[in-house]
Amino acid sequence: MARAAFLLLPLLAALCIAEPAVYYKEEFSDGDGWTQRWVESKHKSDYGKFKLSAGKFYGDSEKDKGLQTSQDARFYAMSSRFESFSNKDQTLVIQFSVKHEQNIDCGGGYVKLFPADLEQTEMHGESEYNIMFGPDICGPPTKKVHVIFQYKKKNLQINKDIRCKDDSFTHLYTLIVRPDNTYEVKIDNSKVESGSLEEDWDFLPPKKIKDPEAKKPDDWDERPKIDDPEDKKPEDWEKPEHIPDPDAVKPEDWDEEMDGEWEPPVIQNPDYKGEWKPRQIDNPDYKGKWIHPEMDNPEYTPDSTLYSYESFGVIGLDLWQVKSGTIFDNFLMTNDEKYAEEYGNETWGVTKEAEKKMKEQQDEEDRKKQEDEENKQKEEEPQEEEDDDEEEKEEEKEEEEEEDEETPQKDEL
Secondary structure, eight states, rough: OOOHHHHOOOOHHHHHHHSOOOOEEOOOOOOGGHHHEEEEEOOSSOOOEEEEEEOSSSSSTTTEEEEEEEESSSSEEEEEEEEEEOTTSOEEEEEEEETTTTTOOEEEEOEEOOTOOOOGOOOOOTOSSSSSEEEEEEEEEEEEEEEEEEEEEEEEEEEEOOOOOOSSSSEEEEEEEOOTTTEEEEEEEEEEEEEEHHSSSSSSSSSSSEEEEEOTTTTOOOSSHHHHTTOOOTOOOOSEEEOOOTOOOTTOOOOOOOOOOOOOEEEOTOOOOSSSSOOOOOTTTTTOOOOOOEOTTTTTTOTTTOOOOOOOOEEEEEEESSSSSSSEHHHHHOOOOOHHHHHHHHHHHHHHHHHHHHHHHHHHHHHHHHHHHHHHHHHHHHHHHHHHHHHHHHHHHHHHHHHHHOOOHHHHH
16 A cells, blocks of 8 residues: 555656646637737827738748738737736746748837736837837847846846847747746747846846945055166167268259258168167056945845736737838747747747748749849840841941932933
């Protein structure tokens, strides 16, 4: 009996393992059903329109369908609601895929997570959000991953530069926020950055500050080297830098009344030694670089809940794009890092290679088509030249005939 109980313990432990909490998942797998789950903001009348599409190239025509921006030079504002939750005392994972198949020149590819009290029809760029995460591209200088947290009514951007992907393929972006106030950013299920919330954002004032009462002593010497007081400049050191050329001869035709008094040209003095400087020796009074003493910052108060938000209830796409065509897909919010990684491999991971293959085939077809057009154009050029030559000959013949007609014949004379 004891042996049976012992054998059952691992099974019971396995059954007690908590299932991952999936707060939100969106794959756009039910045709037009997404239109009932996503709400377009009415804050402005000219927001760009999203459409459901897998794009011009894809790994699977159905699995790769997502929300695609469809109008150039537009703001976009659309959101989806889910059951409100708090990430207090648990990990939060935000994940989605982005495909800039248009080779985006300037525009966002990020998401915003809002509290549950957001009025979706009034969502706009100034609406208060909890977290903003994802790629942003605008010319060569800006190709970054935004990780912005709202803290005490301020939006705080990460102090590190995380470079985003800037090609035309689908990529998976993952943000992990843990209850120990650490984070991790992954692209294509590989870690690209991680660290401490307190260290990598300006949530809190610094723990230490320079002691305002401390001042560097007047006799503090920071010079590692000094002039040797025993070193004296040699008496024969002073030589002019330039001297008259001793080999110069006054020209025979030099007229002093007309040309003035003749002076030989100057040359570099071979004995010139430059500016004299005493040799350097170790400073016997050197104390090193003075470091300003620090003290505990009285304004610093630790906060173990930097990671935590009381309410998540809406995910939104609130962005600007100059050139449209970006596709958003495979949205996921969960408390389980492993589940998110597996989900990424089962969605983005399954179709990524086929997507690249289709794009390569299209590029090869376009290359061959362009090559054929260029060859055809080259073949037509000689024929056009021959046609031009024939036209010139015809014109010359007609001109000769006209001249013959106009010239009087001998019989006529």
